[in-house]
Amino acid sequence: MKKLLVVMLSIMMVLSFAACGSKKADDGAASSDGDATSTEKVKVGVSMPTKSLQRWNQDGANMKKSLEEAGYEVDLQYAGDNEIPLQVTQIEDMVAGECQVLVVAAIDGTQLGAPLAQAADAGIPVISYDRLIMNSDAVSYYATFDNTKVGEMQGQYIVDTLDLENQAGPFNIELFTGAPDDNNVNFFFGGAMSVLQPYLDSGKLVVKSGQTEQAQAATENWNTEKSQARMENLIASQGYGPSGTKLDAVLSSNDSVANGITNALVTAGYTADNFPILTGQDCDITSVKNMLNGEQSMSVFKDTRQLADQVVGMVKAIVDGEDPEVNDEDTYNNGTGKIPSYLCEPIVCTIDNYKELLIDSGYYTEDQLK
Numbered sequence: 001m002k003k004l005l006v007v008m009l010s011i012m013m014v015l016s017f018a019a020c021g022s023k024k025a026d027d028g029a030a031s032s033d034g035d036a037t038s039t040e041k042v043k044v045g046v047s048m049p050t051k052s053l054q055r056w057n058q059d060g061a062n063m064k065k066s067l068e069e070a071g072y073e074v075d076l077q078y079a080g081d082n083e084i085p086l087q088v089t090q091i092e093d094m095v096a097g098e099c100q101v102l103v104v105a106a107i108d109g110t111q112l113g114a115p116l117a118q119a120a121d122a123g124i125p126v127i128s129y130d131r132l133i134m135n136s137d138a139v140s141y142y143a144t145f146d147n148t149k150v151g152e153m154q155g156q157y158i159v160d161t162l163d164l165e166n167q168a169g170p171f172n173i174e175l176f177t178g179a180p181d182d183n184n185v186n187f188f189f190g191g192a193m194s195v196l197q198p199y200l201d202s203g204k205l206v207v208k209s210g211q212t213e214q215a216q217a218a219t220e221n222w223n224t225e226k227s228q229a230r231m232e233n234l235i236a237s238q239g240y241g242p243s244g245t246k247l248d249a250v251l252s253s254n255d256s257v258a259n260g261i262t263n264a265l266v267t268a269g270y271t272a273d274n275f276p277i278l279t280g281q282d283c284d285i286t287s288v289k290n291m292l293n294g295e296q297s298m299s300v301f302k303d304t305r306q307l308a309d310q311v312v313g314m315v316k317a318i319v320d321g322e323d324p325e326v327n328d329e330d331t332y333n334n335g336t337g338k339i340p341s342y343l344c345e346p347i348v349c350t351i352d353n354y355k356e357l358l359i360d361s362g363y364y365t366e367d368q369l370k
Contacts, residue, residue, distance in 0.1 A: 041073040042101070042319050045094030047087060049107040049131075051078040053222070053256055055282045055304070056105070059130070062308040063103065070312050075099055082107045082221050091115035095122055101315050105129040108181040109334075112136065125318050127311060128339065132183045135335040141324055142332050142341040143311045145302045147184045150346045151191025151253070154279040157298050157348060158249050159195060161277050169204035171248040174234055175217040176227055176261060178253050183334075188253040188281070189214045196251070208238045208245070219257050227252070227260030235268050242269045249277035255287035255299055262295050270295075283349050283358060288369055291351055301349040301357050310342050 044067055048060040056078070064076045075094055079087035084107050092115045094102060102119055106112055109131050116138035119126055125140040126133070133139050158164075162171050173196075177189040199205040200212070211217060219227045231250075234240065240247040247265075252258040258280035265275065272294025280287050280299035290296040314324035326340040333339070349357050358364045 041071065042315075043073040043075060043097070043099045044315055045091070045097070045099035045102045046074060046076045046129075047091055047094065047102070047104045047106075048076070048078045049087065049105050050080065050082045052081045054284045054286075055255075059105065059304045059308070062304050063129075063311060066305075066308040066312045067315065070316060072315065079107055084108055084111050088112065088115050092118060095119050095124060100124060101318055102126045103129050103311055103315070104133060106131045106133050109134040109183050110181060127314055128334075129311065130184070130307070132332055132334055132339065134183060137336040139334055139336075139339055140318070141314055141326065142334075142339045143307060143314060144184070144341065144343060145307065145346050146343040147187035148191040148331075150281055150300045150302070151188040151193070152195055153191075153300050153346065153348050154188075154251060154253070154281070154298075155192035155195030157279060158251065158277055159199065161297065162248060164199050164204050167204070169199075170206045171204065172208055172240075172246060173205050173249040173251065174207060174209060174231075174247065175212060176219060176230070176250065176252045176257050177214060177217045178219055178222045178257060180215065180218040180220070182222070185214065185218070185253065189217065192251055192253070192279075205249075209234055219260075222254060222256045224256050224260040224263070227257040228263045229260075231261045231264035232267070235264060240268070242271075242274050247276045250279070252279050252281075254281040255284040255296075256282075258296055258299075259284070259286050259290070262290050266295065281346075283354075283363075285364065285368055288349075288354060288358065288364070291349075291354065292369065298348055298350045301347045302344070303347075303361070303363065305363070306344050310344060314342070 046063050048056050050056050060076050064074045067074045077090040079090060087107050095118045102124055104126060112133055113136050116126055116136045120138035126138045128139045128142045130144045132142055178185045196205060239245040250261055252261055258278055261278060275295055277297045280296055283299045283301045287296050287299050317324040326342050328341040328343050330338060332341050347357060359366055
């Protein structure tokens with residue numbers, strides 16, 4: 001029924017635009033001028049969670065640019081510093097402002113039921129962006145990266161770099177992941193642990209703190225200061241340090257968390273010569289610089305330009321009354337059913353390939369990474 005409603009709405013929208021170039025919010029009625037050359041642009045609302053992280057600034061900018069180049073009017077809003085009430089209000093404003101499609105990257109995927117119910121009542125399709133919105137049947141489609149693969153890549157990097165297949169160990173590792181209210185954490189952490197767990201079970205990897213559960217490894221809001229504070233506590237409680245207990249690796253699910261870990265390790269006296277293996281995700285500028293300085297080992301590159309382009313394709317298909325391209329219809333269930341999804345491919349980035357991935361592709365300039 002959900003997809004049928006989307007298709008029916010979109011067909012009505014297209015017919016209305018073709019007839020008169022104007023659409024009213026309530027019934028899609030045409031204007032009376034009949035001038036086909038004055039077609040009103042489709043308005044797309046884009047809700048991003050925060051401007052405090054580089055990743056979301058880039059996502060929003062890429063989305064707005066791609067949508068505008070495709071001919072759409074864009075209402076892009078950032079919810080302050082992960083302020084849920086503000087995001088709720090902004091989405092309500094987008095519905096009232098006659099946005100015809102919504103693209104929403106949720107702060108907390110469980111807290112948007114009310115404004116999305118308003119969108120559903122207004123017949124507005126919703127694309128859940130990167131973070132799956134939970135327990136809402138207003139969600140029509142989901143666009144993200146293969147988040148299980150992201151975690152698997154991080155775990156496999158640790159396995160390969162420590163040569164766990166051939167080394168006896170034991171090697172000390174600590175585990176960090178992200179916000180407990182971000183559904184993606186289940187896939188990031190689950191993917192990494194599917195790779196690391198056999199080595200934990202065999203004793204080749206040891207978590208000295210004993211903090212092996214996802215809830216224990218969580219970092220509220222993916223906050224750098226919170227991950228730094230937890231790493232500082234682990235250093236103090238477990239005696240980690242260049243002259244103390246050896247810390248061989250730290251699993252971090254993303255770069256903002258990894259940056260806090262790096263800050264704590266540098267303060268404790270670690271240098272590029274003895275830095276533990278440290279994973280990340282997003283290729284934030286700070287983390288890429290840390291990689292070049294030997295203070296982070298890798299980051300999983302998620303080219304948000306690719307994701308933005310995929311979402312633009314979804315929007316266009318919806319507006320044209322077609323089914324958007326998806327490549328996964330089974331993995332993501334938001335509590336109301338399985339959500340048709342498109343998963344983009346992540347790529348491991350290290351100092352060996354960062355120029356090709358980040359500079360040659362135009363994602364960053366060399367000056368940005370100096």
